[in-house]
Amino acid sequence: MKGLVVALLAISGSAFAQRSGLEYASPEIRRLQASEAENPGMLWVDEGEKLFAAQCASCHASMKGVAARYPRIVAGKIVTLETQVRHRVPFAYESEPLLALTAYIASQSRGLPIGQQLSERDVAKGKTEYFRRRGQMNLACTNCHDANAGKRLGADTVSEGQPNGYPTYRLRWQTLGSLERRLRACFSGVHAEMPAYGDPLLIELEAYLAWRGRGLPIEAPAVRP
C-alpha cells in the first residue's frame, strides 16, 4: 500500500493528490463539459479557430501542447497564455476575441498536464500571496481551497481552486471567463482591494496555481457551476 502511494505521488509529481474542479461538479455539468456538441465553451473554441486562421496561422502551424507550457518564465518574468497572446494581438482582457483565442489554444492542449515547466522557486511570490489573508473577511486562498475543499459554503461546494479548466464556461456567469476573472471573484468575495486584469498579483497567483496543480490535465473549455 505504501509503495502504491509513493508510486502515485511520483506519477503526479506533487505532494498531494489534486482534484480538478470537475470532480466537485454535478453529473449534469460533467456531461455538458464532456460533450463537444453541448459544451457551451465550444462556441468560443470555434470562433477562436477562425480568428487563429485569420490572424495567427501565417506564422503558427499548430498550437498543440502550447497552452500546457503556460504560464512560463521568460527572462525572469511570468508570461501567461493571455499576456503572450495580447503581446501579439492586443485584444482587451476578457473581450470576446481574447477569450475565443485563448479557449481555442487551450483546447489544443486538452488532456496534457499543466505546470510541468515551473519550479517552486518560479512561483514563490504567488505562493506568498496565496497564503496571505486579505480583505474585510480576512481570508487567504488556502483557508477555503486547501483547508475546506469539498465542504459547502452556502449552496456552493468549495473546490481546490485548480486552474486546469480555464478559460471556463461558468453557469453563474452565463459566459466563458478567464482564470483572472475567477480570481477577481474571490477578491470581491472577501471584500479585498480588486487587482486590475493583468495585475502582477493575479499573474503571480496564476503561476502558483499552475505549479500547485501540476500534473492535472487541461480541460479547457471546462464547464463549472
Added chain:
Amino acid sequence: MKLLAALLVPLAAWAGNAEKGRAIATAGAEASCILCHAIPGARGAVGNIGPSLAGVGARLRAEELKARIVDASRINPKTVMPPYGRTGGLYQVAAQYRGKPLLTPEQIDDVVAFLLTLR
C-alpha cells in the same frame, strides 16, 4: 407592571434582539452564519465549513459567543471565520469596506441574543 419588569430583567440581561439576530444569522446574506454553520430550524443553502450551532447557547456564555463573532482569531489564530467586529490589522480591504466591520456592534449583540436561544 413593575413586578413584571422585575421578573423580565434577569431574562433580558443581554441587550440584543434575538429575532433580529435570527434574521441576520439565517437570511443567507453575505454575513449570515448559515453560509458556514448549520442552524436548527434554518432552511435554504446551509454550509458546513464551521460546526453546527445546535446547542451553542448552552455551551457558551454571551460574552464568549460575542468574542468569537467579533474576532474568532483571538481564540484560534488559524480560524477560517471572518472577524465580524474587527476593523484593524486587516490587509488590502476594499475601499468601500475600509474601517467598517462586517456587522455593527448592535447586529452582533442581536446575533448573540439569537444564539443564546439555541439550547
